[in-house]
Amino acid sequence: MSILLGCIADDFTGATDLANNLVRNGMRVAQTIGIPQHPFNTELDAVVVALKSRNLEPEDAVAQSLEALEYLLDQGAQQIFFKYCSTFDSTPRGNIGPVTEALMAALGVDFTIATPAFPDNGRCVYKGYLFVGDQLLSESGMRDHPLTPMTDANLVRVMQVQCQHHVGLIEYQDILAGTDAISSKIAHLKASNIKIAIVDAVTNDDLYRIAPALKDHPLITGGSGIAIGLPANFGLHPHPASSKLPPAKGFQAIVSGSCSQATNLQVESFKSLGGAAYVVNPLELSEESEEQLLEEILMWAKPQLLLGPVLVYSSASPEQVKEVQSQLGVQAAGSAIENLLGLVAKGLITLGVGQLLVAGGETSGACVKALGIDQMQIGQQIDPGVPWCYALVQGRPLHLALKSGNFGAPDFFTNAFSKL
Ligand SMILES: Nc1ncnc2c1ncn2[C@@H]1O[C@H](COP(=O)(O)OP(=O)(O)OP(=O)(O)O)[C@@H](O)[C@H]1O
Numbered sequence: 001m002s003i004l005l006g007c008i009a010d011d012f013t014g015a016t017d018l019a020n021n022l023v024r025n026g027m028r029v030a031q032t033i034g035i036p037q038h039p040f041n042t043e044l045d046a047v048v049v050a051l052k053s054r055n056l057e058p059e060d061a062v063a064q065s066l067e068a069l070e071y072l073l074d075q076g077a078q079q080i081f082f083k084y085c086s087t088f089d090s091t092p093r094g095n096i097g098p099v100t101e102a103l104m105a106a107l108g109v110d111f112t113i114a115t116p117a118f119p120d121n122g123r124c125v126y127k128g129y130l131f132v133g134d135q136l137l138s139e140s141g142m143r144d145h146p147l148t149p150m151t152d153a154n155l156v157r158v159m160q161v162q163c164q165h166h167v168g169l170i171e172y173q174d175i176l177a178g179t180d181a182i183s184s185k186i187a188h189l190k191a192s193n194i195k196i197a198i199v200d201a202v203t204n205d206d207l208y209r210i211a212p213a214l215k216d217h218p219l220i221t222g223g224s225g226i227a228i229g230l231p232a233n234f235g236l237h238p239h240p241a242s243s244k245l246p247p248a249k250g251f252q253a254i255v256s257g258s259c260s261q262a263t264n265l266q267v268e269s270f271k272s273l274g275g276a277a278y279v280v281n282p283l284e285l286s287e288e289s290e291e292q293l294l295e296e297i298l299m300w301a302k303p304q305l306l307l308g309p310v311l312v313y314s315s316a317s318p319e320q321v322k323e324v325q326s327q328l329g330v331q332a333a334g335s336a337i338e339n340l341l342g343l344v345a346k347g348l349i350t351l352g353v354g355q356l357l358v359a360g361g362e363t364s365g366a367c368v369k370a371l372g373i374d375q376m377q378i379g380q381q382i383d384p385g386v387p388w389c390y391a392l393v394q395g396r397p398l399h400l401a402l403k404s405g406n407f408g409a410p411d412f413f414t415n416a417f418s419k420l
C-alpha cells in the first residue's frame with residue numbers, strides 16, 4: 001500500500017483539523033498519535049502523524065519531525081505536508097522555521113510555501129499580515145497565549161527570525177491573478193534566492209487557486225486551510241461516505257485545559273446552561289496532591305454523568321494564568337495541569353464515558369497519550385476544524401473530539417454531542 005500525501009502535524013488537535021479537511025475533500029485518511037511502528041494494511045490516501053512538537057526545544061522538534069518524515073516516505077508518500085497552527089503558534093526559536101528548513105534539507109527541496117490561512121475559521125493572510133477574525137494576530141487573544149504568545153502579525157518577519165533561508169511573500173494580487181501567475185511568482189522568488197514564501201489568502205477560492213500551483217512541490221507547509229485544495233491535485237473529490245463513524249455509546253464528558261478566548265466562552269456558555277462543571281485550581285496541584293485531587297474529581301463526576309455531560313476544566317482568564325505561571329513557572333504549570341487532565345480523561349473512561357471532548361492542543365496531547373490511543377478514524381465535522389473521531393481504548397470504543405483552543409462556536413460543548 002502506498003500513500004499519496006504524508007502529513008506531519010505539530011500538535012494533536014491540529015492533526016485532526018488537517019485530517020478533517022482532507023477527508024471532507026475526498027481523501028481516505030488515518031491519523032496516528034506519534035510515529036507508528038508498522039505500515040498500514042488498509043487502503044489510504046493520506047496519513048497524518050500527530051506529534052506534540054510545537055513546544056519542544058527546536059532540536060527535539062526537528063528530530064521527531066525527521067523521524068516522521070522517514071516513516072511517511074517509507075509508506076510511499078508523494079508529497080509531504082507540515083501542519084502547524086492557523087495562528088502560527090511559535091517562539092523566536094521555533095518551531096515552524098527550524099522544522100520547515102530541516103524537512104527541506106531532508107527532501108532536497110529549494111523552495112516551499114508557508115500559509116496558516118484558514119478562512120473557514122477567520123484566519124486570513126493579507127500582505128503577509130495574519131488576521132484572526134477582524135483583528136491582527138498581535139491584537140487577538142493570541143497575544144496572551146500561555147505558551148506561545150504571538151505579538152507580531154507580520155509573518156514574513158516572524159518566519160525570518162526563525163529561519164536561515166530568505167523568506168519572501170506571494171502577495172494577494174498574484175493570488176487573484178490565478179494559478180499560472182502564482183507559479184510564475186514562485187519561479188521569480190526562487191530566482192531571487194527566496195526559499196520560503198508566506199502566501200496571502202483571504203477566501204477558500206484563494207486557497208483553491210493556490211493548490212494547483214503546489215502540485216509538483218515535494219513539501220508544503222501551512223495550516224489546514226491550504227489542504228482543502230490538495231486532494232484534487234491527486235484527482236480526488238469529496239464523497240459523503242468518507243466520514244461515517246459507528247454509533248456512539250456511553251456517558252458524555254468534556255476535559256478542558258485550553259485558556260483560549262473561544263474555550264473560555266464555551267466554558268461560560270456550558271455553565272450558564274446549568275451544565276455540571278468542576279474547576280481545577282492549579283495552585284492546589286502538586287505531585288503529592290494529584291492523586292487525591294483526581295479521586296475527588298472522579299467521585300464528583302460519577303453521579304453527575306448519569307444526568308448529562310460533565311465538564312472538568314482548568315481554563316482561566318489571561319490574568320489568572322499569569323498568576324499561576326508566576327507562582328509555578330510556565331512549563332511546570334502547563335505540564336502539571338496537562339498530566340492531571342490526562343489522568344482525569346482516563347478515569348472518566350473507566351466510569352463509562354464513551355463520548356469525550358477535549359479542548360486545547362497540549363491538553364489533547366496529554367489526554368490521548370494517557371488513554372494510550374495510537375490511531376484514530378476521522379468522522380463528521382462538528383464546527384470548522386473539529387471533527388468527531390473514533391478510537392479503541394483498551395478494546396472499548398470511544399468517540400473523541402479534540403478541539404483546538406480557538407475553534408468552535410460558544411455552544412460547542414453542548415452542540416457537539418448532538419452531532420453524533
Ligand atoms: N489555569 C491555568 N493556569 C496556567 N496554565 C494553564 C491553566 N490551565 C491550563 N493551562 C495550561 O495552558 C496550556 C494550554 O494549552 P493548550 O494547547 O491545551 O490549549 P490552547 O493553546 O488553547 O489550544 P491550541 O494549542 O489548540 O490553540 C496547557 O499547557 C495547560 O496545561
Ligand SMILES: O=C(O)[C@@H](O)C(=O)CO
Pocket residue numbers: 011013014015017018084085086087223224361385404405
Ligand atoms: O490550525 C489551527 O488553528 C489548529 O489546528 C491548531 O493547530 C491549534 O492547536
